[in-house]
Amino acid sequence: MSASELAHHLCLTEPKLSFHPDRRSDRDIHPLSGLLRFGPYSKGLLVPDPIRVATIAPAGEGGRLYAFMKELNSFYKPSERKDYLPEWPGFQRVFNVRMTGAGGDCHFELDAGLEARLKESPTPHVVLADAITRAAQRLHARRSAFDVLFIYLPERWSMGFVGGLNEDFDLHDHIKAVSASRGVPVQIVREDKALAYADRASVMWRIGLALYAKAGGIPWKLADTDPETAFIGISYSVRPVESGEPRFVTCCSQVFDADGSGLEFIAYNTHEFEVQRDNPFLSRTEMFRVMTRAMDLYRRRHAGRIPRRVMVHKTTEFKPQEVDGCMEAFNLCEAVDLVQVVEDVGWRGVLVNGPFNDRPAQAAMFPVPRGTVLGIAPAEALVWTHGSVKKISDKGSYFQGSRSTPRPLRIIRHAGHGPWDDTAWAILALTKMDWNNDALYDPLPVTLAYAKVLSRVVKRISRLGSRPYQFRFFM
Known part of the structure; x- marks a missing residue:
């Protein structure tokens, strides 16, 4: 694909965090500075x-x-x-x-x-x-x-x-x-x-x-989010054959509400699935079950109401039967986005300044800004969750890690429509919701970062109960 075939890129603003349930003034893009200025949420x-x-x-x-x-x-x-x-x-x-x-x-x-x-x-x-x-x-x-x-x-x-x-x-x-x-x-x-x-x-x-x-505290939450959107991360863990336990466990990470708050998750053994490239894919019935339980968890925390919009993230593709199971579970929601998030991609991007007047274009001193979004196909886009960020450091742009060329995430929409703004911004914002990390952001949205943690630990629990688990016990 040549540069002339690429769509115009977007630059999303750095998501703000909220440090008070009522005061809109208690906001900051820097999680640690926000804690010092306002205290925890x-x-x-x-x-x-x-x-x-x-x-x-x-x-x-x-x-x-x-x-x-x-x-x-x-x-x-x-x-x-x-x-x-x-x-x-x-x-x-x-x-x-x-x-x-x-x-x-x-x-x-x-x-x-x-x-x-x-x-x-x-x-x-x-x-x-x-x-x-x-x-x-x-x-x-x-x-x-x-x-x-x-x-x-x-x-x-x-x-x-x-x-x-x-x-x-x-x-x-x-x-x-x-x-x-x-x-x-x-x-x-x-x-x-x-x-x-x-x-x-x-x-x-x-x-x-x-x-x-x-200990049960909430350091911060997301600001400026749609109050009627829910985010779900789904992941699978694999038990050793020697364990004698069911081979796969479905781990549904926290069902996050619009402000990024999700303190519980569900996990249970899967029974109807097929394996391709060492990855399990659920049947329509199994996907319906796990998403229905996710919605039950959301409703229990939100006085029985359902979200207007649901975004589901996972690292493998959504097979047609999985899409059907999700749609059946979310039939009362107005909009459903099923988004595959791929970490290992071959794409890179370099920020180029200019040309200015008689000076030729040249590579900038800092990498591509975090929040850059580039569409590469009707249902695919690249999102730079790692990159330079302004207004963090007095020295100018801040580049977390200060080395290497940042690699984007490739996001593929298997259901949903419309511009990439909301889908990409949600992923960008959810990279700032890991309370077990002092960094400005994680490379992955918390829907998938937490799901990875859960999938590692849950497979070592011999008896999975039907009750929701609190994530703070797994951090």
């Missing part, structure tokens, strides 16, 4: 004060983890990402609630013999997972005395973080599956990524945001 709502933290640590190292928790109440200046990351003034200053250690009986140290058993065992991941699971079970008896559990993992235990060759095991996902089944939000504290990481401001922002959200 759920300030004054039902968030525990103080947030009580329980701990699990190696033998003799509980004090090191407690010292790390005390750092959250300290002041730090950033030493990296200075054009984006603000100073960390302390947890209470940011979130307007206190953070403290739970009562003395909520702090557990693993036995001293664990170290030797890990080194001697041919399956150290089994030994470590069993030790942490038993400790977590003991703390569960004191569940009413704490709000979030911190688990400290030193780097010397890294041999137990993953399984052996051809073993589908990840300690992080195993811990999340066990704790989520018991309704306990967990923050895993890695030595290399938290305790020993050089930029303390960066660590405090990441852990502080995660702690507040896992």
Whole structure:
């Protein structure tokens, strides 16, 4: 395809975030600056004060983890990402609630013999997972005395973080599956990524945001969205054949409402599907079931009403039977958009300035602006969710990561019509709704980013209940 055959591109404005349920003035495009200026969206709502933290640590190292928790109440200046990351003034200053250690009986140290058993065992991941699971079970008896559990993992235990060759095991996902089944939000504290990481401001922002959200807080929501639109992300996880469990699990990520808020999701085992290129595709009946349950979840949160418009995102194409199942489930909605979002594309884009007067055109100093949309076919477009952003840094345009040529997402509409503005803007806005990350945005919309997390963890839960799950237990 030549340049002359491409449609004119669009440049969408950077989506704003809201930090108050009523005051329209409390808005900012920068999530962290917005928190410092206005406080969190759920300030004054039902968030525990103080947030009580329980701990699990190696033998003799509980004090090191407690010292790390005390750092959250300290002041730090950033030493990296200075054009984006603000100073960390302390947890209470940011979130307007206190953070403290739970009562003395909520702090557990693993036995001293664990170290030797890990080194001697041919399956150290089994030994470590069993030790942490038993400790977590003991703390569960004191569940009413704490709000979030911190688990400290030193780097010397890294041999137990993953399984052996051809073993589908990840300690992080195993811990999340066990704790989520018991309704306990967990923050895993890695030595290399938290305790020993050089930029303390960066660590405090990441852990502080995660702690507040896992305790039930809402840092921010989207501003300027259609109040009658719902967003659904659907993903599939695959269990190992050796597990003896149903091969595929359908994970429907949070059903997000218009402001990006979605704190629950549904997941259940699929029975009617076909596999193509290692990807499952649902029958009409199965897709109808999962989308109907998604709508039930939306109605339960919105006083029984249905959305006027529904946008469904997934990373594989929508087969005709899946389209039919969605349309049947959403038959009362005025508009339905079924959008495939493809990450791995060969396209690139370079921003060129000029020509100006007698000067020839030349490549700009910054990459393509984030929010650039380029139609490449009647039902396909490229959306740059990664790129330069203005009004973030005093230095001019801000480019997250500061390296490489940003790659766009390719979006393919399998149902729906009209211009790309609304579809692309929704994807752009939803890249800013990950409360487990201190970055300006993620490459993927949260509908799919969360679905990826859920699909990894949910397949490790042996019994999937019919009730909705709260995502804060899986973060």
